[in-house]
Amino acid sequence: MGRRPAAGEHVHEIDDQTIEALEARLGRAHLRRRLAIESDRAAHVMTSRQGRKLFHLENSRIAKALIFSFLEISGLMRRGARNAAAVRVRTNGVPIADLPTELDGFTLLQISDLHVDRSPGAMARLAELLPELSYDVCVLTGDYRGDVRGSHRAAIDGIAKVRPLIKSPVYGILGNHDGLVLLPALEALGIQMLMNETAVIERGAERLYLAGIDDANFYGTEDLGRAAAPVPRPGVSILLSHTPEVYREAEAAGFALMLCGHTHGGQICLPGGIAVMTASTAPRWTVAGVWRYQKLQGYTSAGLGTSMVTARFNCPPEITLHRLERVS
Numbered sequence: 001m002g003r004r005p006a007a008g009e010h011v012h013e014i015d016d017q018t019i020e021a022l023e024a025r026l027g028r029a030h031l032r033r034r035l036a037i038e039s040d041r042a043a044h045v046m047t048s049r050q051g052r053k054l055f056h057l058e059n060s061r062i063a064k065a066l067i068f069s070f071l072e073i074s075g076l077m078r079r080g081a082r083n084a085a086a087v088r089v090r091t092n093g094v095p096i097a098d099l100p101t102e103l104d105g106f107t108l109l110q111i112s113d114l115h116v117d118r119s120p121g122a123m124a125r126l127a128e129l130l131p132e133l134s135y136d137v138c139v140l141t142g143d144y145r146g147d148v149r150g151s152h153r154a155a156i157d158g159i160a161k162v163r164p165l166i167k168s169p170v171y172g173i174l175g176n177h178d179g180l181v182l183l184p185a186l187e188a189l190g191i192q193m194l195m196n197e198t199a200v201i202e203r204g205a206e207r208l209y210l211a212g213i214d215d216a217n218f219y220g221t222e223d224l225g226r227a228a229a230p231v232p233r234p235g236v237s238i239l240l241s242h243t244p245e246v247y248r249e250a251e252a253a254g255f256a257l258m259l260c261g262h263t264h265g266g267q268i269c270l271p272g273g274i275a276v277m278t279a280s281t282a283p284r285w286t287v288a289g290v291w292r293y294q295k296l297q298g299y300t301s302a303g304l305g306t307s308m309v310t311a312r313f314n315c316p317p318e319i320t321l322h323r324l325e326r327v328s
Contacts, residue, residue, distance in 0.1 A: 112143070117158065267307065
């Protein structure tokens with residue numbers, strides 16, 4: 001049996017100074033858990049004490065080969081690739097009771113699951129769409145890279161190309177494909193990353209609280225209590241979570257809206273958008289688009305990029321404009 005790698009051994013791209021800064025920011029327990037799981041993932045070592053979901057079909061080479069072979073043999077690969085590049089802009093009205101007048105019409109552009117290194121067609125289409133859109137803030141809900149091992153440079157370089165086309169401010173969270181090494185790299189591009197943290201956005205005399213949590217699907221390093229702590233009651237608050245799996249906790253914490261991704265809406269779906277696979281333990285009704293749980297409104301993006309294979313069926317890639325609407 002091979003030697004178990006030390007925490008951080010396979011994430012050596014993070015220098016000691018950055019590690020110290022991350023510990024001060026995230027807390028020692030959060031940092032050590034994250035680095036330990038990242039190290040084991042890089043070494044192809046996983047135990048029952050790491051990761052909430054140990055087997056991810058999207059990262060299986062056998063599953064990828066089988067799906068790729070089927071699409072090639074059936075002659076559907078080219079069609080699927082064209083579908084994967086046909087990014088559409090969706091709009092979603094979010095009615096909020098007694099929303100302050102200054103926040104009525106406030107719009108968030110959500111971009112999720114870019115998987116930059118696996119989605120060249122979708123990234124090119126994104127660059128075409130961005131200049132034409134009107135919004136107040138942009139939020140990125142995780143999974144910037146496709147490959148979970150090896151260098152992160154392709155993902156960062158791809159995001160760097162489109163970042164000048166995204167109007168500021170831009171906020172983001174990490175997904176289950178993203179290592180901590182991406183955190184300082186993304187912030188260097190002018191993206192404010194939220195790691196169980198909350199940003200305050202001011203509009204006139206009113207404030208909007210935008211919270212973001214670390215990945216709850218694979219790493220299990222989310223802390224909704226810490227993220228929600230700065231939000232006063234009453235107060236208008238939005239939660240960014242890579243996965244919809246924590247919808248119950250989000251509702252209990254008092255968030256009005258939860259924006260997430262991770263599922264790709266199924267990516268390869270049956271007619272009618274019925275997802276064959278979701279890569280999530282969340283209920284099917286949270287897999288794509290608008291949903292509600294008690295007082296919490298939710299939206300799960302079908303995502304921009306692709307995983308496993310660069311193909312989509314009955315599930316177009318998307319970016320979404322969420323418009324807050326005052327309801328008396």
